[in-house]
Structure formats: C-alpha cells, structure tokens
Amino acid sequence: MKRDIHAEITNTIIEAIENGTAPWCKEWDGAMGFPFPRRVTGENYQGINVLLLWIAAEAKGYTAPTWMTFNQAKKMGGQVRKGEKGTGIVFFSTFEKESEENDNVTRIPFLKRYTVFNVQQIDGLPAEFQPSQPASVAGGEQAIEDLEAFFAYTGAKIENGPEIAPHWNPMNDTIGMPPVEQFSSAHAYYGTLAHELIHWTGHTPRLDRDMKYNTKEGRAFEELIAEIGSCFLCGHIGAQPNIDNSAAYVESWLKALRNDKRFIFRAATQAQRASDYALQKGRPLLTVIAAE
Incomplete structure (x- = not known):
C-alpha cells in the first residue's frame, strides 16, 4: 500500500x-530553549518541517538547532549513536510527465x-555543531529597541x-x-x-492572502496562519510568541485537520510566506537576529 505522507x-x-x-x-524568547531548526548547510528549514522538528525537539529535549541525515553525519566523521531514532520530515518537488497524445509536458508535484x-x-x-547557549536578545533595553526598529521598518502603521x-x-x-x-x-x-x-x-x-473573515472556518484558518507565522517570525527576531489566545480556535483546527489532511500543509506554507515577507521588510534595521 502506498504511504499517505499527508x-x-x-x-x-x-x-x-x-x-x-x-x-x-x-515557551521561548527566540534564542533559548527552542532554536529555529536548520540544515547542516546553515539554511533554515521551512514550513511544515519546522513544526515536525519542533515536535521532536520538545519530546526529546534537544537544544541544538542543526539536523542532518545519516549519510551527512557519516561524511563529516560522525556516527549516529546505536538505538537513536530519526525524525521524519518531507521534501517537496515536481517531476515532468509527457502527454501520450501531444508534445505537452505537465509538471506534477510530489511529496x-x-x-x-x-x-x-x-x-x-x-x-x-555542539549545542550552545546564546544570550537572549528579547530582554534588556537595547534588544527591545532593536525589535522596535524592526517593526517600524516593516512599514506597518501601528497605533x-x-x-x-x-x-x-x-x-x-x-x-x-x-x-x-x-x-x-x-x-x-512584541509577541502579540x-x-x-x-x-x-x-x-x-x-x-x-484569501482572508475569509466572513466564516468561522475562514477566521480559524487565518488565525492558524497568524499563530504559526508569528512563531516563525519570533524565532528569527528574538521575540517570544504570545500563545495565550490559541485555545479559542483549537477545536476548529482539530476539526479541519481531521477532515482535510492537507490543511496543516497549506497553513504552514502561508505562515512561512507571511514570516518571510515580514522579515524581508524589517530585517535591514535589525542588528541582532536570534537563531541564525
């Protein structure tokens, strides 16, 4: 039977x-506790993979940000300890399929x-590659000034x-x-x-973004994007996400997840785009960026 990865x-x-x-x-401040997961190349993971690696890090107590495959570890002279279990993540790509009726080529996504x-x-x-304990950037006068500059430089009008x-x-x-x-x-x-x-x-x-505030389901989906996106964003700028309001939408999220196996993938993708956009706008004046 074919695996249903979604x-x-x-x-x-x-x-x-x-x-x-x-x-x-x-429960973090962007620099301590749950560092933003990254590849052995130093690049940050994206979207759904961030959530999967955060789950594993919390369950097993990992504080180091870097993850790698068995073969990558071997090439660097490392050895995965006997009995250790890895964490499954996903790779998105496409393949080309030629039509049997004409010369058209279709790009088909796969996971x-x-x-x-x-x-x-x-x-x-x-x-x-050993875990370290970087200084928090979310506390103290200078760090707050940095965050204030970040949000101001995004161009958002804040009253x-x-x-x-x-x-x-x-x-x-x-x-x-x-x-x-x-x-x-x-x-x-700053988390709020x-x-x-x-x-x-x-x-x-x-x-x-298609922000369907006129339905309960639409509001819940947009709130999920904001929840995940703000955690992604805070992980980069050294702020602490404010998660106090998420409980109001939990039942709606669980219902949607049970009914649609691609729901969390869409939400994580939109959250990543939103976080990336905010970082692109605000990064120039941010002098201290956590988890990078």
Whole structure:
C-alpha cells in the first residue's frame, strides 16, 4: 500500500495538539530553549518541517538547532549513536510527465519523506555543531529597541493607545496595540505585535492572502496562519510568541485537520510566506537576529 505522507504528518500534528501543546507554541524568547531548526548547510528549514522538528525537539529535549541525515553525519566523521531514532520530515518537488497524445509536458508535484537526526544524537561531529547557549536578545533595553526598529521598518502603521485592544483593521490597514506598559512583559507585547503583523502581511497591497473573515472556518484558518507565522517570525527576531489566545480556535483546527489532511500543509506554507515577507521588510534595521 502506498504511504499517505499527508495523513501521517497530519496525524502527528493532531496528536501533539491533543496532548496539550500545539507544535508551534513554544515557551521561548527566540534564542533559548527552542532554536529555529536548520540544515547542516546553515539554511533554515521551512514550513511544515519546522513544526515536525519542533515536535521532536520538545519530546526529546534537544537544544541544538542543526539536523542532518545519516549519510551527512557519516561524511563529516560522525556516527549516529546505536538505538537513536530519526525524525521524519518531507521534501517537496515536481517531476515532468509527457502527454501520450501531444508534445505537452505537465509538471506534477510530489511529496517524499526522509529521516534526519539532531546533532545531539550523533557522536564525533566537529565542535561547531555542539549545542550552545546564546544570550537572549528579547530582554534588556537595547534588544527591545532593536525589535522596535524592526517593526517600524516593516512599514506597518501601528497605533498605540490605552483603550485599544490588539488587532489589525483591514478597513484602514492599521495595527492597533495597547502601550507596552499594559502588558505583563515586553516579551508579551512584541509577541502579540508579531501576531498582528502576520495578519497585516495578508492584505491586498502585500501578499493578497484569501482572508475569509466572513466564516468561522475562514477566521480559524487565518488565525492558524497568524499563530504559526508569528512563531516563525519570533524565532528569527528574538521575540517570544504570545500563545495565550490559541485555545479559542483549537477545536476548529482539530476539526479541519481531521477532515482535510492537507490543511496543516497549506497553513504552514502561508505562515512561512507571511514570516518571510515580514522579515524581508524589517530585517535591514535589525542588528541582532536570534537563531541564525
């Protein structure tokens, strides 16, 4: 029987949520605890693979950011320890198929699953791959100034006021936020702002995302994009995601996941695009970037 990789991964996500922790919800500050997963080449993983590696890191206590295949470890002089189990992630690509009736060529997408190991499962690797404890960039006056510059440089219009609840208003394309002093910490303020910024990326002048606020299902899907996207974004800029509001949508997410095995893939892809867009806009003035 052919493997249904979409269903396998969806079931992994469902199990994580039902166990009480959505895989994108991490208690971190961007530099400590759950580093953004990256390949042996130094490139960051993308989309659904980030969620799969975060699940594995949390379950097994890995703090090192780098993952590699068995053969990659072997080429570098390392050896996966006996008994260690790898983590399955996916590779997206296409293949060309020629029509039997004419000369047309169709590009058909496919999904392939392969296994990687965290460097903490491997002996004999160079010292540069050993986990370290970088200083947090989300706390302290200078780091907050860096984050303030990042959000300002995105070009998003942000209005602060004591009577304003956190939101993005599509009518005037404005993010509303209470003053930072009204939050329990600066971490909470910037995590909430990151969530609203992900909503902002979907507007017509930018990514033109199909934001179906007129249905319960549409709102839940957009909130999932904002949840995952803000975690991706915070992982890069050294902020702490604010995950307090996700519980309101959990049942809707679980229902959608059970009914549609490609739901989480679409959400993760859109979240990655939103995070990438925000980083592209705000990165020039960010002097300290965590997890890179």
